[in-house]
Amino acid sequence: MNIIYKASMLFLAVTLFTACGDKAKESEPAKEETSAAPQSDIVEITAQQFKSAAIELGSIESKALSGTTKVNGILDVPPQNxxxxxxxxxxxxxxxxxxxxxxxxxxxxxxxxxxxxxxxxxxxxxxxxxxxxxxxxxxxxxxxxxxxxxxxxxxxxxxxxxxxxxxxxxxxxxxxxxxxxxxxxxxxxxxxxxxxxxxxxxxxxxxxxxxxxxxxxxxxxxxxxxADTGNLHAELTVFEKDVPKLQIGQKVRFTLANESKERTATVALIGREISAERTVQIHCKLDKEDRTLLPGMYLKALVESGSSQVPSVVSKAIVEFEGSKYLFIEDDKTKDAKNDGGTHFKMVNVKTGVSELNFTELIFDEGTEYQSWKVVTNGAYDLLSKMKNSGEEE
The missing domain is CATH 2.40.50.100 (RNA polymerase II/Efflux pump adaptor protein, barrel-sandwich hybrid domain)
Incomplete structure (x- = not known):
């Protein structure tokens, strides 16, 4: 009988403790969920911040980023030079x-x-x-x-x-x-x-x-x-399978290993002999001479095959946040409304396509008027950092 009595009293105590715990939880005020997400899609910076972050503005350009042939090569000079x-x-x-x-x-x-x-x-x-x-x-x-x-x-x-x-x-x-x-x-x-x-x-x-x-x-x-560096040409190595895509006069876009600046050239000659590595050499005339370039510089290039142009932007203009991709564009409307002398940028969610040679394709909904956008092409992550900090302070 004592054993049954003690068991009943223990069960009653556990039940009362659990009930009190639930009431305590109900009495606690609900904590607000915090998020690192910015509270606004607008960020404002001063002229000094603009300068210190080295903000650069550009535009969305049309480029052939699909149907291109990726090749490597070097800068070289003709024998007579x-x-x-x-x-x-x-x-x-x-x-x-x-x-x-x-x-x-x-x-x-x-x-x-x-x-x-x-x-x-x-x-x-x-x-x-x-x-x-x-x-x-x-x-x-x-x-x-x-x-x-x-x-x-x-x-x-x-x-x-x-x-x-x-x-x-x-x-x-x-x-x-x-x-x-x-x-x-x-x-x-x-x-x-x-x-x-x-x-x-x-x-x-x-x-x-x-x-x-x-x-x-x-x-x-x-x-x-x-060497007379005024007559440099791009000597590219193309794999055998890509040779049928090549034609005299095709445009070539390339970047040097030590810079991100894009340069252009035109296919001038296509080799007629396949090497032991199953490659063919093609020679491209630079569209703009630059005497600061040196023979032997390594380069990466894209040979355009005449495919359709797509809207694209410099890859470093795109920032990633919480699984999505964004651009910062100058927001003149907010600037005019506040009239406070600062520069305002709006964070715009975008969809991306192929990325080639420091440029990334942008995919817009029909009717998006992106042609007039002034896009932040340098310093975009600085703006994202400031926006996140402002959101957390709020």
Missing amino acids: LVSISTPFGGFVKSTSLLQGMKVSKGQLVAMMQNPDYIQPQQDYIDLKSQLNYLKQDYDRQVQLSKENINALKTLQKSKAEYESVRARVAGLRSKLQLMNVNIGSLEAGNIQNAIPLYSPINGYVTQVNTNIGAFVNAEDVLFKI
Whole structure:
């Protein structure tokens, strides 16, 4: 009986405790649910905040982001715009002032070469030149005597042969000395050079310096490389399966590895040989020359195939928040209504499509007048942060 009584009392106590707990919960005021979501879709910033956040405005552009071919490549120069400078005859580097990156002009002195061996061909030229003058006079005399039937024909023929032989040797030496950049006029006046100059054959920039003063270089050694960067082209590598999509004149959009700026080019040549890697090289002429670019720069490109244009915006203009994507656009109506001197931006929910080469497709409902929007293309996440902070304070 005591056991039944104790069990009944324990059950009654538990029931009373549970009931009191429920009443306590009912008596507590309901806590408001908090959310990090902004309370408004409008954010206002001052002129100083605009500047410190580096806000930049742009527009929604039409671009071909579908039906394009993604390729990689490098910037290169045509063979006629890339020069390797060597000495025609081995020698020591007497002087040079070239440094990598220096600008040089066509005909500019780039180095002086020195070698005792440069003296001998100049001496031979002067010696043969003197013999040639004598033989020319002798030959002219024999021709005159032959006309008067005074000398034998054999004598005339021998004089002519000697004259022609020396004349050929003088012409050969002249050509050799011209390759050495020896001043022939000065040499014929008796001035022998112990050093020869090297000149730049093009305008351009020094891309390689492979020597120094006092170094001995052979004729096959490359001392300097000079590139005319005004005629750079994009050399792209295209896989075999994408070759049928290519045509001369197609537009190419590309970005360099060290920048986000988009540049354009036009397909000029399509290779006719497939490499061992099953790729084809295509050459594209840059639509706008930029002499600050350098050969060998890596790039990523899109070759447009003439597909329809879609509205797109710079990818960094799009911010993500709580699973949705937004743009910030300048809101002139709020600015005019408040008339407080600040800049107002409205956060607009958007749908996106393909993303290629730093641009993202935007998908709008029919009738959306996005053409006049001034979109924040830089600093959008700063605006989102300020909007969230303002929402939490409220």
